[in-house]
Amino acid sequence: MLDETGKALDLFFNPRNAGPLEAADAVGTAGSLEAGDAIRLMLRIEAGRVAEARFLAFGGAHAIACGSALTVLVTGLDLAAARAVTPEEIEAAVGGLPAPRRPAAARAWSALQIALAAYEGRTFVAPEPAPVPAPAAAPVRLLAPKHDSQPRIVRDVPLAPAEEARLIAEVIESVRPRLRADGGDVTLVAVEGSKVRVHLTGACSGCQLAALTLGGLQKRLADALGRPIRVIPEEKRPLVSIAGAR
Structure with a gap:
């Protein structure tokens, strides 16, 4: 969880410009889902200026705050000024x-x-991040459920954020083919501690079907993670992020 400045907390709890941008002219993704920290920036460019900027953040609360601050910084800038934005300016913008x-x-x-490089037909290679040691596997205990044939996992040691992110993505992807066959779909929007926010479309967005879909998904996620999880549907322009803090 963020524990630095009031500005950083505000950018995390009230993200600016979070969510997908369908009309994006330029898209840049940095980081790694496998490592548990990634950000995607989407820009709509008009007359050589950044007319709109939105972001998706997958990682800790600081990733959300930085993505939020960056979109505010670059909106309205011409392309040269946007290129000149530095990591230090982003850091200063979150306090x-x-x-x-x-x-x-x-x-x-x-x-x-x-x-920006993609929009201008250039190539930009992001600096390689420092290697992060793989976390040790967390011990688990299996508890026999009352009504299910599969045991529920209870973890004596919490999973690392990267491992939780991977499991959440895998569970959601595993249910999508069946939902698509029934005319619906579900996509991951955000993970904020014990809350997993998702976006339902098609047949899945109806009230009764949504309740069934969310209940089943919530159980699958709780069983996989070994801790209580609450799945919450997002309707319009969902916030897209994953905060590793509990």
Whole structure:
């Protein structure tokens, strides 16, 4: 969880410009879903200026704050000024970051440079992040459920954010083929501690079907993660992020 400045907390709890941008002219993605920290920046460019900027953040609260701050910084800038934005400016816009969290600002900056390079027909290679040691596997206990044939996992040691992110994505992807066959779909929007926000479309967005879909998905996620999870539907322009804090 963020514990630095009031500005950073505000950008996390009230993200600016979070969510997909369907009319994007330039898209840049930096980081790694496997590592548990990634950001995608989407820009709509008009007359050589950034007319609109939105972001999706997958990772900790600092990634959300940096993505939010970056979209505010670049909106209205011409392309040259947008290219000149630095990681330090992004860090300053969130009120400063402790040294271990500064890569969040660097990833946001890389996403910006990748998006602008793609729009201009250039190639930008983001700096390689420092390798992160793989977390040790968490011990688990299996509890026999009352009504299900599969045991529920209870973890004695919480999973690392990267591992939780991978499991959440896998569970959601595993249910999508069946939902699509019935004329619906579900996509991951945000993970905020014990809350998993999703976006339902098609047949899944109806009230009764939504309740069935969310209930089943909530159980699958709770069983996979070994902790209580609440699945919440998002309707319009959902916030897209994953905050690793509990």
